Amino acid sequence: MSDRRDALTKLFSAKGAKVDTNRGEAYYEALMNRMSARLQSLETSNLAMKSSIERALDAQGLTRRDFMKWASAMCAMLMLPSQFTPLVAQAATLMNRVPVIWIELQDCAGNSEAILRSDAPTIDELILDVLSLEFNETIMAAAGHQAEEHLEEAMKTFKGKYLCVVEGAVPIGAGREWCTIGAKGETFEEHLKRVAKDSAAVVAVGTCATFGGVPAASPNPTGAVGVQDVVRGKPIINIPACPANPANITGTILHFVLTGQIPELDHLNRPKFAFGYRIHDNCERRAHFDAGEFVEEWGDEGAKNNFCLYKMGCKGPMTFNNCSIVRYNEAVNWPIGSGHGCIGCSEPQFWDKYATERPLADSRIKAPTGGVEKSVDEFGLGLLTAAGIGIAIHAVASASAAKVESEEA
Amino acid sequence: MAYKKVKRMSLFMRINHWVVAICMVAAIATGLYIGHPYYQTLIADLAVDKYVMAWNRWIHFMAAIIFDVSSIVVAYLYFFSRFEKAYKKLIPNGENIKEFGDVLVNLMTLNRVKKFDSTHADSFNAVFFFIFHLMLLWMLLTGLQLYVHAFPHGESSIGAWWPTMLHLATDWTVWITGGTYMDVRISHHNTMYWIIAWVMFHIYYQVWRTLFWQEGDINIVVGGSKFVKEDKEKSN
Numbered sequence: 001m002s003d004r005r006d007a008l009t010k011l012f013s014a015k016g017a018k019v020d021t022n023r024g025e026a027y028y029e030a031l032m033n034r035m036s037a038r039l040q041s042l043e044t045s046n047l048a049m050k051s052s053i054e055r056a057l058d059a060q061g062l063t064r065r066d067f068m069k070w071a072s073a074m075c076a077m078l079m080l081p082s083q084f085t086p087l088v089a090q091a092a093t094l095m096n097r098v099p100v101i102w103i104e105l106q107d108c109a110g111n112s113e114a115i116l117r118s119d120a121p122t123i124d125e126l127i128l129d130v131l132s133l134e135f136n137e138t139i140m141a142a143a144g145h146q147a148e149e150h151l152e153e154a155m156k157t158f159k160g161k162y163l164c165v166v167e168g169a170v171p172i173g174a175g176r177e178w179c180t181i182g183a184k185g186e187t188f189e190e191h192l193k194r195v196a197k198d199s200a201a202v203v204a205v206g207t208c209a210t211f212g213g214v215p216a217a218s219p220n221p222t223g224a225v226g227v228q229d230v231v232r233g234k235p236i237i238n239i240p241a242c243p244a245n246p247a248n249i250t251g252t253i254l255h256f257v258l259t260g261q262i263p264e265l266d267h268l269n270r271p272k273f274a275f276g277y278r279i280h281d282n283c284e285r286r287a288h289f290d291a292g293e294f295v296e297e298w299g300d301e302g303a304k305n306n307f308c309l310y311k312m313g314c315k316g317p318m319t320f321n322n323c324s325i326v327r328y329n330e331a332v333n334w335p336i337g338s339g340h341g342c343i344g345c346s347e348p349q350f351w352d353k354y355a356t357e358r359p360l361a362d363s364r365i366k367a368p369t370g371g372v373e374k375s376v377d378e379f380g381l382g383l384l385t386a387a388g389i390g391i392a393i394h395a396v397a398s399a400s401a402a403k404v405e406s407e408e409a
Numbered sequence: 410m411a412y413k414k415v416k417r418m419s420l421f422m423r424i425n426h427w428v429v430a431i432c433m434v435a436a437i438a439t440g441l442y443i444g445h446p447y448y449q450t451l452i453a454d455l456a457v458d459k460y461v462m463a464w465n466r467w468i469h470f471m472a473a474i475i476f477d478v479s480s481i482v483v484a485y486l487y488f489f490s491r492f493e494k495a496y497k498k499l500i501p502n503g504e505n506i507k508e509f510g511d512v513l514v515n516l517m518t519l520n521r522v523k524k525f526d527s528t529h530a531d532s533f534n535a536v537f538f539f540i541f542h543l544m545l546l547w548m549l550l551t552g553l554q555l556y557v558h559a560f561p562h563g564e565s566s567i568g569a570w571w572p573t574m575l576h577l578a579t580d581w582t583v584w585i586t587g588g589t590y591m592d593v594r595i596s597h598h599n600t601m602y603w604i605i606a607w608v609m610f611h612i613y614y615q616v617w618r619t620l621f622w623q624e625g626d627i628n629i630v631v632g633g634s635k636f637v638k639e640d641k642e643k644s645n
Contacts, residue, residue, distance in 0.1 A: 267580070276561055281561065291450065291459040292461025292462040347591075349587075349589050353591040354589075359444065359446075360445070362445055379599070380602030383602050384602060384609070395617070402621050403521050405520075
């Protein structure tokens with residue numbers, strides 16, 4: 001009950017996704033001083049990781065110029081004035097001094113994969129490569145007791161300083177015992193709570209970690225929830241989407257490196273710099289929506305002409321994310337660009353309520369009463385039929401048997 | 410036997426009624442298109458010449474705003490109307506509950522039992538219309554919540570106060586419908602069917618009353634008055 005009350009309070013105090021991008025010179029001057037001081041102290045701290053961004057860029061044949069181009073784009077994405085570009089670049093080179101513990105829970109490792117598997121890594125991905133990744137189940141060599149020891153050591157060494165990045169949902173229902181990790185058989189919930197306890201902040205990456213995602217889809221056999229429903233008393237940043245865009249992960253971590261604080265968040269704890277945009281408003285097919293030009297079926301004339309995908313179930317009008325601007329894989333493409341509608345993967349309960357691949361009026365979404373799957377229109381038509389039959393019966397009965405007021409009455 | 414003419418709706422109230430009726434038809438026709446574009450636009454035309462979805466949305470929002478404003482006027486009339494202050498018939502006191510029951514019995518017994526004064530708006534009517542107004546209020550709140558999504562930047566043509574106010578006034582509908590924007594849409598869509606069902610009964614009942622009560626009820630919303638038998642008025 002108190003959870004629901006919290007949610008209600010939060011909703012009533014929602015400020016929208018607006019970020020004030022002009023706060024006056026005094027504000028930015030103070031911010032710059034604070035950031036410089038923070039970066040300086042980071043610079044003098046011990047290296048947590050030997051690899052550096054310079055070396056990583058070099059290995060990929062990327063020049064300093066490419067790096068600075070990236071830094072100015074990132075500066076704009078974080079909604080900072082352009083004089084912050086050198087600081088952003090400096091912060092990127094200091095990323096190897098911020099310890100990160102990356103844990104995996106109920107997930108497909110898709111967010112890690114999105115970062116690791118590109119054939120030509122973007123600078124965002126390289127930055128995440130040189131992060132001082134102290135622990136990551138997917139890519140580390142250690143296993144079993146050795147891995148456990150490694151985790152213990154990292155948590156002790158960087159107590160209160162490390163970022164706890166979480167990928168995957170947390171099972172807390174009747175099926176939670178199916179999901180254990182490590183040689184001690186810790187449940188995912190215990191594992192997360194233990195690692196999150198001594199962290200500086202928790203970053204939930206991907207929709208599973210933020211809202212439960214696919215594991216939480218109906219009937220949710222393991223009672224999966226997001227990190228924010230389990231971890232209390234820690235700053236939590238949600239970076240949903242399936243997979244989360246590496247640019248948004250880098251931006252959030254960079255913000256933390258720069259300021260030591262978490263970025264401005266919306267009512268779902270998502271950074272406003274990334275989730276303050278509606279897909280629909282920045283979509284390249286928006287003009288076709290307004291014109292009423294829709295793809296009616298896959299491969300038809302409309303599809304060939306890049307018409308709007310609304311009738312194929314695109315949920316861009318109800319989804320908040322910056323993929324229509326930032327796109328994926330170094331802005332090469334994104335789902336709508338490649339001809340498939342948005343499935344709303346950065347919104348809560350997306351698998352049940354957004355990813356229906358049909359427009360709202362055709363979606364077979366679970367009725368609020370639960371149980372039978374029924375679309376609203378079928379229900380509505382049923383209701384109207386029932387009302388019509390009721391009226392018809394009454395009308396026929398009235399016509400044959402009702403008393404008509406007469407003059408003599 | 411003589412009939413007496415009773416004035417029931419002022420010219421303004423009648424105009425208001427028909428404005429609402431037209432708005433509702435417009436909102437349903439365009440709303441169904443927005444939920445599922447059910448007719449094709451000509452592919453040969455340029456996008457800029459068609460603007461079909463945009464017109465549908467424009468009409469939908471315009472109808473909604475006119476609807477909302479007229480509903481606010483009706484809400485005012487609930488308390489301050491010169492004719493019938495509807496709120497007095499909504500208070501669940503013994504008298505009103507009895508009247509509600511009597512009107513329902515009249516409908517169910519096909520006008521064989523009629524134990525109430527049909528000169529003025531009765532409790533049954535007042536409750537029936539109150540349900541309608543609650544549904545309209547719900548459509549207003551959910552509709553505005555869906556509408557405010559178009560202002561993620563927090564600005565509008567009439568200033569930043571408008572989206573801010575909409576967030577404050579309607580964000581709770583997300584929580585109450587199930588936590589996602591889709592739930593708000595489903596609820597908005599679903600409520601439309603309840604409103605159509607309401608309208609079906611409304612039209613049927615007005616015609617039915619006119620046919621069987623023989624008091625010219627249908628004229629209330631056209632000419633503004635109905636007729637009651639004088640001796641009957643005395644006896645009730």
